[in-house]
Amino acid sequence: MKNVTVTMEDSVADWARMEAARLNTSVSRLIGEMLAEKMRHDDAYERAMNDWFQRQPSYRSNGAPYPKRDRDAA
Incomplete structure (x- = not known):
């Protein structure tokens, strides 16, 4: 593990101390x-996004325009 110094506003530090106490842990461990x-959330999002972009489209275009959303519009 690495030790780092974090700079934050006083109100943020106060909240972190209270939250750590509520969770019965240290501010260092909380952060x-x-x-x-x-990091896990961002990694999962990036994997899902990459999986989506790797997929082949489920439609094939023959060059015709896409159908309109409104059934009455022709």
Whole structure:
């Protein structure tokens, strides 16, 4: 594990201390867990986005215009 120094506004530090106390943990561990969760979320999102872009389209265009949404419009 690495030790880092974090600079934040006083109100943020106060909230972090109260939240850590509520969760019975340290501010350091709280911030570390929050960043780890953010990293997992971002990684999962990027994998899902890449999977989506890798998919082949389920439609084939013959060059005709797409159908209109409004059934009355022709």
